[in-house]
Amino acid sequence: MAFRTNHRKHATDVDGTIATLLLDWYDVHHRELPWRTTPSDLKRGIRPDPYRVWLSEIMLQQTTVEAVKPYFRAFVDKWPDVGALAAADTEDVMKAWAGLGYYSRARNLKACAQTVALLPGGRFPDDEDGLRALPGIGPYTAAAIASIAFGRPAAVVDGNVERVVTRLFSIATPLPQAKVEIRAHVVRMLAATRPGDFAQAMMDLGATICTPRRPRCMLCPLRSDCSAVVSGDPELYPVKPAKAERPQRRGAAFVAVRSDGAVLLRKRPGKGLLGGMTEVPTTDWTSRVDGATGADSAPFAANWQRAGTITHVFTHFALDLDVFRAETTSDQAPDGHFWSAAADLAGEALPSVMKKVIEAAIPGATKRGR
DNA sequence: GACTCGTGGGA
């Protein structure tokens, strides 16, 4: 292929060489993913479905490919197109999203589907600006959909691209300030012929070769052009600010079990932490380790028994919840609460932390049914 | 620009 005469060439030629090397690598080593159209399919004129591209991109925000796969399959099975999702019950969408995290994505997903369904032809906008205006679609996702689904030469910059580019050019500027510089490099390297494949190739390279730790530089198609390989340690890049330490909170959670196995639940507020999701009654989650987390802070009087303590780590704090369980014959649900039948529990919109709580009180309860 | 917002897996 290309001779290594980079030092004799202009920057644009080098950038073009990088794109070619990357795409040649991608043709052979690309990952096969449920939402992806392969390079050979693209060459046969098979275009990706914008709905599936969009859905996968939303799910993949700050979420691993392996975590997304089963959710993606479940969603396209239930709601095969944007019209179906637009018509779906929001509660059903939250239930299907439960466990995937960052639940505002699910609400924005539904809102976005409804907006798109009202557009001419019920189709997604086919450019960055149009996409960027939709709920849940930011700079990255707009560029990703524009390039992958519509072949637009958009600069797709995600965490993978940031890592690859900062290493490629030894960019020591810490993130997020380095983003401007990174983006400029991507714009220059962008292969106008295959924008979508270029974007996905960069991400595949970052995910499989140019990894955060112990990158496999010997297998990298760009190693000859990589500044970090030549001049130092690729793991030094990208430079990120130190993380704030994670505070500890604690509280108590109350699992009330009816004689038929139903469990008392309630709905969290629409916004904020675990917004719109379902939970068992709990105390406030206080920063006081000596806070009152006993049975006396239960939502109603009952024969509360300790059922252990669960721990859960959120992005910006860690949580210990003392779990209490009580059997009750009362069929009454306190204001704002409802009974969920034993067979329905597994399908409720329960975030992982709440499944942990219920499992501590009733082993297997969230795994039955459905 | 600095926070908030989940979860599970890997080193």
Add this chain to the structure above:
DNA sequence: TTCCCAAGAGT
């Protein structure tokens, strides 16, 4: 164990 972090967006 502890830390890092994964195809970021909204405020």
